[in-house]
Amino acid sequence: MAPQSDNAARQAVLEELTRSALDTYGEERSGEARLQVALGAAATAVWRVSQETLEPLGPEPLPTHD
Amino acid sequence: MTEAGQATALHELTAGQAARLIRSGEVSPVELVEHLLRRAEAVDGQVQAWVKLDPERALATARAAEQLARDGIELPPLHGVPFGAKDIFDSAGLTTAASFRPYASRVPTVDAEAVARLKRSGAILLGKMVTTQFAHADPSVTRNPWDAARTPGGSSSGSAAGVAARLVPLALGSQTAGSILRPAAYNGVVGFKPSYGRVSKRGVFPLAWTLDHVGILARSVEDCGLFLAAAAGHDPADPASANQPLPQMEDASERDPAPPRLGLLHEALQHVAPQVRAHLLDVAARFEAAGARIEELTLGEPLDLILAVHHTIMQTEAAATHWQLLEQYPGSHQPRLRAYVEVGRLLPGVAYLHAQRLRRRIRASMRQTLGTVDALLLPTASDVAPTRETTGDPSLQAPFSLVGYPSLSLPSGLSETEQLPMAIQLVSGAWQEPRLLLTARWCEAQLPAMPAPAV
Numbered sequence: 001m002a003p004q005s006d007n008a009a010r011q012a013v014l015e016e017l018t019r020s021a022l023d024t025y026g027e028e029r030s031g032e033a034r035l036q037v038a039l040g041a042a043a044t045a046v047w048r049v050s051q052e053t054l055e056p057l058g059p060e061p062l063p064t065h066d
Numbered sequence: 067m068t069e070a071g072q073a074t075a076l077h078e079l080t081a082g083q084a085a086r087l088i089r090s091g092e093v094s095p096v097e098l099v100e101h102l103l104r105r106a107e108a109v110d111g112q113v114q115a116w117v118k119l120d121p122e123r124a125l126a127t128a129r130a131a132e133q134l135a136r137d138g139i140e141l142p143p144l145h146g147v148p149f150g151a152k153d154i155f156d157s158a159g160l161t162t163a164a165s166f167r168p169y170a171s172r173v174p175t176v177d178a179e180a181v182a183r184l185k186r187s188g189a190i191l192l193g194k195m196v197t198t199q200f201a202h203a204d205p206s207v208t209r210n211p212w213d214a215a216r217t218p219g220g221s222s223s224g225s226a227a228g229v230a231a232r233l234v235p236l237a238l239g240s241q242t243a244g245s246i247l248r249p250a251a252y253n254g255v256v257g258f259k260p261s262y263g264r265v266s267k268r269g270v271f272p273l274a275w276t277l278d279h280v281g282i283l284a285r286s287v288e289d290c291g292l293f294l295a296a297a298a299g300h301d302p303a304d305p306a307s308a309n310q311p312l313p314q315m316e317d318a319s320e321r322d323p324a325p326p327r328l329g330l331l332h333e334a335l336q337h338v339a340p341q342v343r344a345h346l347l348d349v350a351a352r353f354e355a356a357g358a359r360i361e362e363l364t365l366g367e368p369l370d371l372i373l374a375v376h377h378t379i380m381q382t383e384a385a386a387t388h389w390q391l392l393e394q395y396p397g398s399h400q401p402r403l404r405a406y407v408e409v410g411r412l413l414p415g416v417a418y419l420h421a422q423r424l425r426r427r428i429r430a431s432m433r434q435t436l437g438t439v440d441a442l443l444l445p446t447a448s449d450v451a452p453t454r455e456t457t458g459d460p461s462l463q464a465p466f467s468l469v470g471y472p473s474l475s476l477p478s479g480l481s482e483t484e485q486l487p488m489a490i491q492l493v494s495g496a497w498q499e500p501r502l503l504l505t506a507r508w509c510e511a512q513l514p515a516m517p518a519p520a521v
Binding site: 020021024032034035037041044045047048052054 | 417423
């Protein structure tokens with residue numbers, strides 16, 4: 001089971017995305033099931049990515065090339 | 067006509083078998099194209115793998131190929147062999163619509179580079195194969211030839227089902243998450259995705275440009291090698307194309323590659339159905355008994371992080387690719403893709419860039435893991451093909467689209483209860499396609515031959 005702080009952090013990301021959806025697409029579209037599912041999946045991904053810390057690395061190479 | 071002393075129906079020929087028989091004069095390219103056109107007429111109503119056949123041009127090309135074969139000149143490796151292309155690959159003079167209604171009349175004037183290279187290698191484009199819309203996740207019309215109630219997978223659904231149903235021996239596909247290997251697994255064929263940048267994407271409609279790969283659906287590992295030799299190579303007109311020499315390919319006729327070192331990815335087994343886990347362990351034991359060295363390995367980073375990084379990058383790039391089309395053609399995108407793009411537009415830029423930086427860390431971890439073995443061994447899919455409401459679960463294919471390493475799905479048997487295809491996945495390090503194909507050929511020789519579905 002995920003710690004409570006993880007759940008709260010993911011919920012905060014979801015709420016932020018949901019507010020953006022409301023502002024951009026309006027209440028009706030934002031409430032549709034398909035969009036809600038996509039918002040939930042994106043919130044989980046963005047939250048999980050944000051949990052990983054990286055030191056500043058200086059010049060950044062292309063992500064797809066060694 | 068015979069191959070290895072056995073009478074073989076023309077539609078059962080692999081690309082390599084067909085090429086050899088054409089070279090020896092035992093099969094005519096015209097006969098082969100005509101046979102596959104008749105088979106499409108008889109069978110494709112059940113499978114719906116073809117969007118559009120191109121009979122006149124294919125037959126004209128086959129007649130020219132036949133004449134060249136009679137002339138006794140040296141023929142290119144795929145001379146006279148028919149192939150299909152997923153309908154996101156541009157094809158000169160032939161509609162390329164990506165299952166998007168506003169593009170129904172879109173006829174490119176130039177072939178996608180991969181199509182052009184296969185043609186230069188002697189192959190004959192028979193037609194275009196069904197894709198999910200823009201190679202995303204809304205299910206297509208194509209049926210799984212093993213069970214019409216099951217998904218053929220996606221997004222290369224027509225390519226995989228068509229090769230399985232013996233409509234064509236080779237078909238181009240593309241993969242951003244799992245769109246070549248998963249359909250290959252669900253349909254009981256071989257799916258091969260070379261390293262990112264190995265095959266040009268020029269003329270292929272993008273979904274997420276740092277993740278999109280071109281690859282092939284086929285019925286043998288040998289055919290994957292033929293595809294690679296024909297299609298690989300630097301294309302200065304594609305910014306993602308790598309100027310990376312292809313190492314000398316092993317002799318395709320070599321019968322006995324050495325037993326490989328395989329890294330069994332145990333963490334993948336925590337994410338699969340019990341029957342898939344049992345099957346993979348059984349296959350691994352079989353390989354070990356045949357001389358393979360098997361060691362347990364991990365990806366080096368948690369799978370949920372790898373998938374989150376992939377999701378963040380793919381959704382952001384897909385939104386960048388599609389948001390203007392959404393506004394230009396309202397109501398034309400299918401529901402999953404529309405929602406995916408709409409939400410993708412809302413993701414913070416810093417999340418995308420953080421994900422790209424994490425991607426480098428993940429690549430470095432996997433490079434270290436892969437340095438000790440010839441290939442990773444894991445299931446291709448978490449279960450057999452599910453029902454048609456979905457194109458299936460990309461969780462075990464997407465990690466290798468993220469890092470851009472070559473991966474291959476090999477059919478490995480049928481499930482006990484449902485008699486549906488099961489598959490193993492092999493993955494090697496960047497630019498190590500010859501090693502991957504050699505390993506896959508050894509594994510292929512240890513596994514039972516995959517029967518054809520009853521269509």
